[in-house]
Amino acid sequence: MRSALNNAREYPVKPLIRRAVLFTALWWILAEGNFVAWGVGLVSIMLALATSLILLPPGPSRLSLTGLAGFLGYFLVQSLKGGVQVALMALRPRLDLRPAVVDIPLRLPEGRARVLLAITLNLLPGTLSAGLESRHLRMHVLDERSPVETEVRKTETHIARMLGLPLEAR
Amino acid sequence: MDILDLLSVVLLIVGAAFFLAGTMGLLRFPDVYTRLHALAKADNLGLGFTVLGLALQAPGVAAGLKLVLVWLLALAASATLSYLIARRAFAKGIVPWKPEEREP
Numbered sequence: 417m418r419s420a421l422n423n424a425r426e427y428p429v430k431p432l433i434r435r436a437v438l439f440t441a442l443w444w445i446l447a448e449g450n451f452v453a454w455g456v457g458l459v460s461i462m463l464a465l466a467t468s469l470i471l472l473p474p475g476p477s478r479l480s481l482t483g484l485a486g487f488l489g490y491f492l493v494q495s496l497k498g499g500v501q502v503a504l505m506a507l508r509p510r511l512d513l514r515p516a517v518v519d520i521p522l523r524l525p526e527g528r529a530r531v532l533l534a535i536t537l538n539l540l541p542g543t544l545s546a547g548l549e550s551r552h553l554r555m556h557v558l559d560e561r562s563p564v565e566t567e568v569r570k571t572e573t574h575i576a577r578m579l580g581l582p583l584e585a586r
Numbered sequence: 587m588d589i590l591d592l593l594s595v596v597l598l599i600v601g602a603a604f605f606l607a608g609t610m611g612l613l614r615f616p617d618v619y620t621r622l623h624a625l626a627k628a629d630n631l632g633l634g635f636t637v638l639g640l641a642l643q644a645p646g647v648a649a650g651l652k653l654v655l656v657w658l659l660a661l662a663a664s665a666t667l668s669y670l671i672a673r674r675a676f677a678k679g680i681v682p683w684k685p686e687e688r689e690p
Contacts, residue, residue, distance in 0.1 A: 445655055449648035499631035502624050503604055506611030513620055515682050538626050538665040544619060546672035556619040556672060556682055 431474035432465070439464045472528075483578035490574050491536065494567075498541035502558065516560035519552045520568050523583040524576060533568075533575055540567060590642050597639030604632035617683035618675050626668040633657055 442464075443457040505512065524530050534545035534553060542562050547554040557564050576583045611624020637657040644650035 442655075445648050445651045447648070448652060449646055495627070495630060498627045499604060502611060502627045503607030503631070506607045506614060506624050506628065511614060511616075513615070513683075514685060515620055517682055535662070535665045535669055538622075538668050539630050539661065541627075542623070544623050544626075544672050545669045546619070546676045554676065556623075558620065558623050 428474060431478075432469075435465055435468055436461065439468075478580050480578055480580050483574070483580070487574040487578045490570070491539075494541060494571075495539045498539060501541050505558070513558060514560045516557050517546075518555050518557060518564055519549070520555060520565055521551055522553055522572070523569075523585070524572055525581055525584070529575055529579055529581055532579075533572060536571055536575070537568065540571065543567060594639045594642045597635050597642070601632050601635030601637075601639060604628050604635060608632060618680060619672060619682050622668040622672055626664050629664060630661055633660055 439461045440457075443461055447453050447457060522530060522533070524533060530548055530553070534548055537543040537545050537553075537555065542558040543564060544556040544558075545553060546556050553568070555564065555568075572583065575581075605628070608624050608628030611628060612621050615621045615624055634657055637653045641650040641653045644653060
């Protein structure tokens with residue numbers, strides 16, 4: 417009973433504090449560590465906080481920090497690979513492109529997780545998202561011989577872990 | 587010229603090389619989809635390396651992080667835009683380019 421009450425009271429406060437800290441850090445970066453402009457900063461932080469609460473109300477899914485680190489590491493390595501690969505393709509004397517369009521069934525729940533997946537894939541090797549259907553992601557791939565589905569599955573898993581979302585079995 | 591300056595120069599040159607490659611892709615690739623691949627992915631690294639090279643010269647931690655923030659925002663914008671352009675192209679019925687079948 418007591419813990420339930422505590423939880424009920426804590427629930428909206430924690431995400432609020434986390435976001436306030438994040439926006440304060442962002443302001444510190446924008447002001448380049450200068451403390452003169454903190455009046456404007458305080459107003460900006462409050463406005464950012466209000467906007468974020470309207471656009472993205474705190475929900476049941478919460479960001480996992482280890483998941484975020486895993487996602488960022490994966491993203492950095494893979495996007496580096498993607499950039500190098502496409503740069504070499506563009507500079508090669510003879511173009512060797514084998515594009516194809518593939519539809520991949522999604523396991524992430526509907527909403528921002530899917531959008532994040534679609535957008536992330538644009539920077540990963542050889543994949544370009546071109547449409548989110550009800551349960552499928554339409555993708556344009558640069559090389560039909562590349563293991564696209566494996567890449568999507570890995571990215572999907574990282575996003576699910578980061579956002580604390582379940583993956584539907586297929 | 588100390589080691590930090592040298593590292594900056596190397597990173598900036600690598601960044602410029604990726605921008606060049608992205609532009610080559612834009613000019614040489616056959617259709618809107620393949621061009622989007624080249625622009626989003628190569629320019630992401632071009633800006634990334636440029637930002638790293640500049641961050642080494644930044645007057646403080648906050649200024650350096652600000653450059654990284656610029657990179658992150660540009661990254662989010664280019665990834666989102668290429669998705670929107672590709673989706674629109676498909677909706678308009680633009681057929682992706684295919685290599686012609688060659689004799690084996």
